[in-house]
Amino acid sequence: MKTILSVGLGLSLAAGAALAQDKKGAAGDAGKGKEVFEQCGVCHNADSEEKKMGPGLKGLFKKAKMANGKKPSDATVKEVINNGGNGMPSYQDMLTDEEKAHLLAFLKTI
Numbered sequence: 001m002k003t004i005l006s007v008g009l010g011l012s013l014a015a016g017a018a019l020a021q022d023k024k025g026a027a028g029d030a031g032k033g034k035e036v037f038e039q040c041g042v043c044h045n046a047d048s049e050e051k052k053m054g055p056g057l058k059g060l061f062k063k064a065k066m067a068n069g070k071k072p073s074d075a076t077v078k079e080v081i082n083n084g085g086n087g088m089p090s091y092q093d094m095l096t097d098e099e100k101a102h103l104l105a106f107l108k109t110i
Ligand code: HEC
Pocket: 037, 039, 040, 041, 042, 043, 044, 053, 054, 055, 057, 060, 065, 066, 067, 068, 077, 080, 081, 085, 086, 087, 088, 089, 091, 103
């Protein structure tokens, strides 16, 4: 009985730790995101809304909607990054999920 209890407790602790890590990963790091953004900077301004190749991304998350009509959120912006289209490259396989999470964190600061 005692063993069953401690195994159970061990498992739930491990699951809890994994969850906490996932959350940390999903939150992203804006500093690292800025580095990832360097490759986007060829086509996007981060410090203005002025168009380069693509629209300036300053204040992206404060906009009511993007060019595709969707309200900017983690999910919809990630969708644009993954799928691209209309001159925007697809980053589905070019960036890891972690790098995308960092990018989203950075985009929220501009
Ligand atoms: C080769 C040039 C190019 C690169 C590199 C590029 N983009 Fe884009 N991006 C575009 C173009 C062009 C559009 C406009 C597409 C449209 O109007 O549908 C766009 C649109 C977007 C949008 C939607 C903005 C809006 O208001 O609708 C986001 C967000 C975005 N890009 C993020 C990124 C991120 C993040 C990166 C780097 C991982 C990146 N882009 C790299 C060209 C580029």
